[in-house]
Amino acid sequence: MLLIRCPYCEETLPEMEFTYAGEAHIVRPENPSDMSDEAWRDFLFIRSNVKGPHFERWRHSHGCARFFNAVRDTVSDRFLTTYKAGEPRPDLASLLSAAGQSESEK
Amino acid sequence: MTHFSAWSLLKNALSGHKNWSEQWPDSEPKAEYDVIIVGAGGHGLGAAHYLAKEHGITNVAVIDKGWLGGGNTGRNTTIIRSNYLYDESARLYDHALDLWEDLSQELNYNVMYSRRGVMMLAHTVHDVQSFQRHIHANRLNGVDNKWLTKEEAKEFCPPLNISPEARYPVMGAALQMRAGTARHDAVAWGFARSAAKRGVDIIQNCPVLAIRRGPDGAVEGVETAKGFIRAKKVAVSAAGHTSVVMETAGLRMPLESYPLQALVSEPVKPIFPCVVMSNSVHAYISQSDKGELVIGSGTDQYTSYSQRGGLPLIEHTVAAITEIFPIFNRMRMLRKWGGIVDVTPDRSAILGKTPVKGLYVNCGWGTGGFKVTPGAAHTLAWTIAKDEPHPINAPFTLDRFTTGRLIDEAAAAAVAH
Numbered sequence: 001m002l003l004i005r006c007p008y009c010e011e012t013l014p015e016m017e018f019t020y021a022g023e024a025h026i027v028r029p030e031n032p033s034d035m036s037d038e039a040w041r042d043f044l045f046i047r048s049n050v051k052g053p054h055f056e057r058w059r060h061s062h063g064c065a066r067f068f069n070a071v072r073d074t075v076s077d078r079f080l081t082t083y084k085a086g087e088p089r090p091d092l093a094s095l096l097s098a099a100g101q102s103e104s105e106k
Numbered sequence: 107m108t109h110f111s112a113w114s115l116l117k118n119a120l121s122g123h124k125n126w127s128e129q130w131p132d133s134e135p136k137a138e139y140d141v142i143i144v145g146a147g148g149h150g151l152g153a154a155h156y157l158a159k160e161h162g163i164t165n166v167a168v169i170d171k172g173w174l175g176g177g178n179t180g181r182n183t184t185i186i187r188s189n190y191l192y193d194e195s196a197r198l199y200d201h202a203l204d205l206w207e208d209l210s211q212e213l214n215y216n217v218m219y220s221r222r223g224v225m226m227l228a229h230t231v232h233d234v235q236s237f238q239r240h241i242h243a244n245r246l247n248g249v250d251n252k253w254l255t256k257e258e259a260k261e262f263c264p265p266l267n268i269s270p271e272a273r274y275p276v277m278g279a280a281l282q283m284r285a286g287t288a289r290h291d292a293v294a295w296g297f298a299r300s301a302a303k304r305g306v307d308i309i310q311n312c313p314v315l316a317i318r319r320g321p322d323g324a325v326e327g328v329e330t331a332k333g334f335i336r337a338k339k340v341a342v343s344a345a346g347h348t349s350v351v352m353e354t355a356g357l358r359m360p361l362e363s364y365p366l367q368a369l370v371s372e373p374v375k376p377i378f379p380c381v382v383m384s385n386s387v388h389a390y391i392s393q394s395d396k397g398e399l400v401i402g403s404g405t406d407q408y409t410s411y412s413q414r415g416g417l418p419l420i421e422h423t424v425a426a427i428t429e430i431f432p433i434f435n436r437m438r439m440l441r442k443w444g445g446i447v448d449v450t451p452d453r454s455a456i457l458g459k460t461p462v463k464g465l466y467v468n469c470g471w472g473t474g475g476f477k478v479t480p481g482a483a484h485t486l487a488w489t490i491a492k493d494e495p496h497p498i499n500a501p502f503t504l505d506r507f508t509t510g511r512l513i514d515e516a517a518a519a520a521v522a523h
Contacts, residue, residue: 001416002408016418020407041508045360045451049349051411074363074410 002077006060007068007084013060021057023047024069025089053080053092071095107303110214129295130302135309138336139167141490142328143343144314144351146170147179148290149468149475150343151297151308152483153490155213158304160484161491166306167337168298169330171313171347175294178345181413181445182476183368183402185381185390187224187285189244189251191518194501195454196247201498202481203284209480215296217288218395224285224381225254225263227430229274233386237280250284263380265431273429274387287381287392293479316354317342317465325355325464341466341490346411346446348469355462359469360507361448364405365415366473369423369442371434373397382430389426398440401427405447405473415444447472453516457482457502458489466490467504 002015029035029043048054054074059067071080071090080095108114108127118126141157143150146168157163170176186206188199210216228234237253244251256268259279268276298308309332316329317340327336344351346363353359378393389403403423406415420442428435450456450470455478457468468486471478485496495503506512 001418014418015416020409037508037510041360042358045507046358047360047362049359049362049409051347051350051363054409056408072408075412077408077410077412077414 002079004058004070004079005082006063006066007082008064008066009060013063017060017062019059019061021059021067024055024057050074053096055089057085058082107299110216129299130308133167133307133309135167135169135312135330135332135335136307138327139307140165140337141339141341142166142335142337143168143341144328145177145342145344145347146174146294146298146308146310147177147343147345148175148293148297148479149179149345149482149486150341151175151294151301152479153341153343153468153486154301154306154308155297155304156484156487157491158301158306161487163491164305166301167309167335168301168306169309169312169314169328169335171311173310174298174308175291178366178445178447178475179290179294179479181366181368181443182290183390183392183400184287184290184394184476185224185285185383185392186219186288186477187282187381188249188477189224189226189240189280189282189285190249190515191240191243192454192513192515193247194513195515196244196249197498198455198457198481198485198502199478200247200249201485202478205480205484206288209288209293209296213296213300215292215299217292217296219288220286220395221284222286222380222392223262223281223283224383225259226280227259227266227276227382227384227386228278228280229276229384229386231277234277237278241280244282249282251280251282254279254281263378263382265378265433266382267430267432274384285381287394289395290476293476297483314351317351319355319462323463325462339464339466339490341468341486343468343486345469345471345475346448348448348467352460352467355465357460357462357465359456359467359504360450361456361470362409363411363446363448364408365410365412365444366402366405366447367415367419367423367442367444368400368402369420370394370398370400370440371437372440374399374437384426384430387426387429389423389430391427391431399434399437405449406444411446413444413446447475449473451507451516452512452514454513455482455502456504457486457499458495458504459493460504 381392383390485499
């Protein structure tokens, strides 16, 4: 079972309390009527489906009920970090080196 | 290669079964092929079989990063059915069912296709109404499906509890009698043996690293762990890893990869005669020929490549099964596993040509790819050979996500995904 840290509640809690909400940082179109069919396809349907560190949204449904973002490695299912909605995308390189260090400390 | 028959069985029995010849060779790659298929599951090996048998194209390699049939072909719950709602899906899945019926004879390999019937339980008035509508739609499409009262359902599947006092009372069921199960490993092995017999190379433990395209954009071949292999036609049939492979050719796919888990119990004597699915309580169950109860439900909630999945989903699945069949609540579970399934936004497959010349794809089967193995393989082989869509796979294009002509089985689904 995944253990997920809610950045609002500041607690690490079991997966059962959370709902996955898809890829993060997908920006809604500003001028929908100007968009081509291809741009709509990319916005609605194309996902990065990364094998590795994945930026994604979760919702703490059975807690504070707020949406937040996370970086999770989709191969190991390990969370690299979670952060509040609206905060910028964290730097992946420093996250990975931090994860590597904590791994070697064990 | 030995032709399997009662005679060959008897002959080998007399020599203590020590002289059986190998069923297919483990090939090393040649420098060039006419067609390369990425992914040696049932779908990929099946496409190689039909390319060789029906289109005379035998200079074919099927390449896999692991061993053949080691992905989702070996990780599903072996259920076969065709009671899909939309016309496009009904044609495709029923085509697969037609091929299943003669597959053992076609391959000279016993795939143990068992038409034991798939029964879907209705627990609410809404279930009853939507199932009956579904049955009418199926019958208009020539797809076998019929309504059973709860007493008829009990007669068909005696372990069923139809008491109105049950936690989830059974109000009736939809039964597809042509549906059933097959031995999943044997499907991969049968297609592999038949393809290899006709000259197809099966290359295992050789990851495809990238699809190489030439200056004109057309496919030139694949980069693999064993070097570059040239081919003008490449078909990707890599299930959960399809988007990873396709991205190397510069194509971003409308796919997300989720773990789909299943589990089996300890083997017991025959007790369960058919396949039972319940959408409302959300699980499905059948009994394998070895006696294990084979149990599954939906995917985990998050995308992953871990082939593992989380325990909460197993708990949910087992809870659903024991609600419907309390008699199984003290069975011990033997093992569980996960496969990585590639899910499209409309829950229908993508099968056929791509915008890249010489590149074909067979993906997006989500949680239900095993049942369609021969149908997908058969129409994909046609498309590769003729470089044009087969009438049955024609609606399952990649560009429906641009045009909006979706085949929305997600909304119409016979099961929850």
